[in-house]
Amino acid sequence: MNNPNNIVEMVGITKSFPGVVALEDVDFSLRKGEIHALVGENGAGKSTLIKILTGVEQPDRGTIALDGKFVHVRSPQHSQELGISTVYQEVNLCTNISVAENIMLGREPHRFGSIHWKKMNEMAQHAIDRLNIDVDVTKPLGNYSIAIQQMVAIARALEVLSAKVLILDEPTSSLDIQETNLLFDVMRRLKSEGIGIIFITHFLDQVYQIADRITVLRNGKLVGSYEASALPRFELVAKMLGRSLVELDAMAKEKSQEEGGENKQPLVEAKALGLTGTLKPVDLQINASEVLGIAGLLGSGRTEMVSLIYGVTTPDTGSLVVDGKEVTKFSPLESLKRGVALCPEDRKAEGVVGDLTVRENIILALQARYGWFKFISPQKQNEIANKYIQMLGIVTPSPEQLVKNLSGGNQQKVILARWLATNPKVLILDEPTRGIDVGAKTEIQKLVIQLAEEGKSCMFISSELDEVMRVSDRIAVLRDRSKVAEYANDVDEKTLIQAMAGEV
Amino acid sequence: MIERIKTFVARYGALLLTLVIFLSVYFAGGQLYPAMRKPQVFFNLFINDSSLLLVSIGMTMVILSGGGGIDLSVGGMIALVSTASAALLRAGVSPFIVLPLMIVMGVALGALMGWIIQSLKVQPFIATLMGLFFTRGMAYIISLTSVTITNDVYRTFALTPIHIPFISKAYIYPTTLVGPIMLIVAIYLSFFTRFGRTIYAMGNNEQSAMLMGLPVARTKILVYAFSGLCSALAGIVFSMSLLAGYGQFATGMELDAIASVVIGGTSLSGGVGNVIGTLFGVLIHGTIVSILQFNGTLSSWWTRIGVGVLTLIAIGIQSIFSVKTKRS
Structure with missing residues (x-):
């Protein structure tokens, strides 16, 4: 432990999945009161690194230390107990119950064998006030925008789980500029309280707007960690891509x-x-x-x-x-x-069918065009699928992989392949x-x-x-x-x- | 002020609507048949529909828990409980053993269905349909014909009227009280316990509730066990009021219960609604039955048609409400 200021210290993390080395000897550290951006292309290893930190995956090699003590993060629950919380782009809360319940449920105060609503609302309000946002905690969560819902998720992480490390995974993807700024205000506030924040985003503007340090990953390897002020934007992009524009x-x-x-x-x-x-x-x-x-x-x-x-x-x-x-x-x-073919905007809702394989997704439109009763032989299907996997460079272990297991960019390519297959x-x-x-x-x-x-x-x-x-x-x-x-x-x-x- | 009204409507609109439907149906009945204005007619609603109220309370909790939650076994459970208790009483077993035994059986069967749904990932519709077949089948295996109950304890419960204070000539029976008591229990569970709030949370989004660290699996099993408890109590009330047990009792009551729950403002997709609405849903059902009885010439099937039309109206108005509140 060379730096006592580090809350998280990951050293030499290596993780392979069948056929792929997802992470190779990656070091990562997070200081107290720091906003640390984690950037990289799809497949760079960002999510694997986060999954290892949050106990979803176990590393093959490497050590994790929290507050200077070596830990073995067994499961997501365990990571929460250790003070590591994640807030995702899609808010994992319930919209039909009140904000207060969303923050407090699981650790709600009781009196005479029933929930002490008044005290619960007070505690929740206190947690919300800490973030300095204007929310009536007795209203259903669904009354508020996604941005506020995310902040409620943050409040829950801080209040119920007393998080010391907050991971924000693409939190701004569905927010407009004002909402993003509101979130950034909250992030700065938490930073001043000494909480370490890992911020994952595709928006480079935002990286420079808020991050103190930037860690760049590429193809499962660490490119480097830099002070944000010392890394010009052009160089950052070049590092992420490993090539120039x-x-x-x-x-x-x-x-x-x-x-x-x-x-x-x-x-x-x-x-x-x-x-x-x-x-x-x-x-x-x-x-x-x-x-x-x-x-x-x-x-x-x-x-x-x-x-x-x-x-x-x-x-x-x-x-x-x-x-x-x-x-x-x-x-x-x-x-x-x-x-005429259309690749719709919302690929999750209108585009890919996650539970079908890459091959089946690619064949889908072609089959619709042929009519449902015309049979496309498995051989032909494989031929078509392989052709487009190669042509578009879709990264998948096989045409039989379920699409939901692919990264966002590759899902998008599958949709593109589907329409291209109809020529x-x-x-x-x-x-x-x-x-x-x-x-x-x-x-x-x-x-x-x-x-x-x-x-x-x-x-x-x-x-x-x-x-x-x-x-x-x-x-x-x-x-x-x-x-x-x-x-x-x-x-x-x-x-x-x-x-x-x-x-x- | 307008903001307040909006919040009020969003929160209680569905409940108010059910209340309005109940009052209008009830007063319409009073206008058509002056005899319906007697207070006793109101209390008869509770007497006649005490079993329906009980199973509807359990059904509400199951539907609220989401994930396609439904309990089709409630009618079968009534048949099984009534037949089994009648047969046991006839064999000379003490009612003080029979009653707890029936309750344990109901809870156990409910919990078993909950476990099948939770652990084996069987659709609630299928699991409880099997429950319906099993319970009704078992009732017939116990006895193909109706079994009369002559036990004194049962007779006392069935035939002793309790006079309502301050209202002349109005009475209920001891069995009538079970429904309202369970209603209070259900209200307490829904709004003042973690169990109840977890039901609402998982009804909205099971995945999120799980990630929030709420005991989703346990709650799901418990909610079906609770419905089993309600149906067992309904079976006991049913056999006490008719002083018999029969495999054909309460045929199709699961559907009446679902209709009552829906008229009461509970959404079939889970997480929205409450048991108070269900009470009025049941009362609406009872009122339509009373009107037909007072008329005397109409087929009892008009009840189903009436309930059907009112359910459609209620759901129609509710979806207009929810579209409006979403827009605002």
Whole structure:
């Protein structure tokens, strides 16, 4: 124990799973009163490291010391008893019972054999006050936003479990800016109380906004731990990727030069397409071998427009022509038959089927297109699955792995593979890179550019402007449920943001 | 102020709605048949539906616990308890042995079903359907025909009226009190014990409740044991009021119980509702039965139709409520 300030000291942690070395000789330390960001690509070993610290997994080698004492963390319960608590992106609390119950249940005060509600509410209020947020603890948890719910989870961790180490696993993914700032205030407050916080996130802005130190992992190995102030952002990205972004930028430039003289023919042409109350009439054209980027804030009508083009909803004005034919029947199945495929935004709810294997997930759309009674031989299925696993670089031990066991980026690739297997002419990607790490994002972006080069039309929707600008040939901007502008890909970010915000 | 009203409606809206439905059905009955205005008619609701109230209380707790929780065995349990106790009494066993024995049997069978559901991951619907087949089957194995009870203790419980103070000519029977007592027990359990709050928590999200360190497995087994206790008590009350035991008793009562629970504002998906609403659900059922009795010419099947329509109305209005509160 070289540093008495360290609450957590992990040394030489090694863990292998069948076929993969998830962590190799990784050291990690957390000081008292420190916010320590843990960053890395998918598969870098962040979650394995956290699982070992919280007792979900046992390390093959290596030691863990808490407050200078060696410990063997047997189970998640045991880690909680040791003072290590985790708050996840999805809040693991119950929305139907009161905030106070969510904080206190399991250690609630009793009087005369029944729960002492008054005292319980007081204790809960005290725990909430410690975080300096405004919450009525007697109200059901479901009345509050996800951000507040996360803070209630933190309050529970501190109050019931008297945590000394707090692990925040992607806590900001579903929060807006104000909520994120609220969470950061709480984090700073806890830091000043001497609590050590491990902060896992994909948002590099936030890393620099709040973290004192940064530990970078890559492919199961420790790249290094750095003081945040001493590590420029560009270097951090380079360390995470193990390569530079120059490669991708070069590719994008090459692409835009190539296209100059191509003869463009529209594959999808929407004229005054709209649905009352949902989307104002929109004119839109997507050509072959082209990526059309869609920029717009949440609620600007992005998803609504896509739903119309894909036939989830039926428009009441305008017309839609796909591949030279006027669309009359609006349904996803018909779209599929026309060669239009959609990768939906929420991959957990609408996309992958976690309990099916990679192969089954990839075959799914193809089977739907063939009709349910047409048999695709197992051999053929394997052939198709293997082809796309290779083509998209899906990291999975075998095509028979259950999709829920894959990382987020790889799940996204499985969905992409599913639609590619139907050989669509038009591919609509709604937030394809959400919630996946920088490396996987880059790969998906490359993939989209490649697909366009092969003659497919892509519609690329993303909240991240630099991504839209990097990938797209043209960019359409939506605001207040209508299309407000369209630019070529040489537009600058400022113009785009002004169009999205309505300041043009 | 508006905020307060909103909170109040969100919290008690479903309960108020059930209360309103009960009062309107009851007053409609009073308007149609002036004889229904007698106080005794109100007390008859408790006398006639005491078994339904008991099984509905157990059913509410099971449904609240979520995870598709349901107990289809309640009617069968009544049949088994009534037949078994009648047969034992006929064989000369003391009622002071029979009564505790029946309660132990009910709790044990309930706990067994809970264990099967929790440990073997069998759907509650299937596990308790098996429970229904088993209990009703066992009742017929004990006796194919109705067994009369002549025991003095049972007769005393069944036939001694307790006069209600301050209201002339109004009475109930000792057995009528079991339901309201269990209701108070259930209210206490739901709102003032960790057991009850765990039921609500796991009804909302079992995974979260488990991660919060609440004893989910134990609670699930206990909640079915509690329902078993309620059905056993219902069986005892049933056999006392009819002074008989028969395999055909309480056929389909599980469905009436589920309907009462739902009319009472408890959501089948778990975590929402309470036993007080269930009381009114049961009273609504009883009132419809009374109206049909006073009419005298209508088929008793109109009860089911009436309950069905009211259930639909109640659920319809509740889902409008919940959509509105979600939006706000």
